[in-house]
Amino acid sequence: MEVVVNNSSVEFSGLLNEESSIEKIKKGLEQAFANSKDKIIRLDFSKVKRANSCGILAWYKILDEFKDGKCIYINVPRWLVEQFNISDFLSERTLVESIQANFYCPSNDTHETLLLTLGKEIPIQESYDDFNLVMKSKDGLDLEIDFEPNEYFYFISSNIKRFKGEAA
Numbered sequence: 001m002e003v004v005v006n007n008s009s010v011e012f013s014g015l016l017n018e019e020s021s022i023e024k025i026k027k028g029l030e031q032a033f034a035n036s037k038d039k040i041i042r043l044d045f046s047k048v049k050r051a052n053s054c055g056i057l058a059w060y061k062i063l064d065e066f067k068d069g070k071c072i073y074i075n076v077p078r079w080l081v082e083q084f085n086i087s088d089f090l091s092e093r094t095l096v097e098s099i100q101a102n103f104y105c106p107s108n109d110t111h112e113t114l115l116l117t118l119g120k121e122i123p124i125q126e127s128y129d130d131f132n133l134v135m136k137s138k139d140g141l142d143l144e145i146d147f148e149p150n151e152y153f154y155f156i157s158s159n160i161k162r163f164k165g166e167a168a
Contacts, residue, residue: 001048001055003028008036009074013047016055025062039069046075046100056083063094072097075115084155095162101152103135103143111146112137118156124163128153 001020002013010032014020032041051059063071073080076099083089084096098117105112114135116122121133128149135143156163 001025005031005035008032008040009042009044011044011047014049016045016048016051016059018052018054018058020055020058022058022062025059026065029062029066033066033069036069040072041069042072042074042097044075045073045080046077048077048080050079051083060089063091067093069093070095074098076100078102078113081152081155085151090155090159090162092162096155102146103137104146105137105141105143107141108139110137112143114143118163122153122156124156124160126157126160128157 001016001024003024004011004013005028010028012025029041033039071094073094073096076084076096078100081099081101090096096118098115099122100113101116103112103114104110116133118124121135125131131149131153133145133149137143150157
């Protein structure tokens with residue numbers, strides 16, 4: 001896995017697995033926190049193609065070592081959103097700013113992945129049972145959600161106070 005630090009942001013690329021350098025990841029986080037005046041860093045996993053259980057466990061343990069700072073996930077790929085939804089992956093010290101989501105275009109039978117910002121395209125709400133979002137393709141065609149909103153956004157509705165800024 002490659003780690004690139006840009007001020008208080010860390011961009012990861014490659015694969016997150018048992019071969020990922022834990023020391024390289026830790027050094028990147030340490031550098032980003034050192035560059036951040038408010039001890040808040042941004043984590044971008046958009047170029048990480050996938051992760052296996054060993055990589056996810058290692059990441060969880062690494063992040064737990066940085067108890068003095070806060071992390072904001074940006075450009076979160078689907079595999080990581082799914083991880084947010086099946087475990088207590090997000091701690092009190094982590095937030096999510098933007099996620100990638102899959103959409104379908106019935107006009108030309110294609111799929112697109114779009115970046116959605118929480119609080120903008122994705123409202124912060126307690127339930128997404130009746131949620132619908134129509135986005136436009138790069139060609140200006142209507143796109144439909146290609147996921148189950150209540151399941152995909154579960155990490156938001158299950159942490160509603162944190163995402164509304166009400167949590168301590």
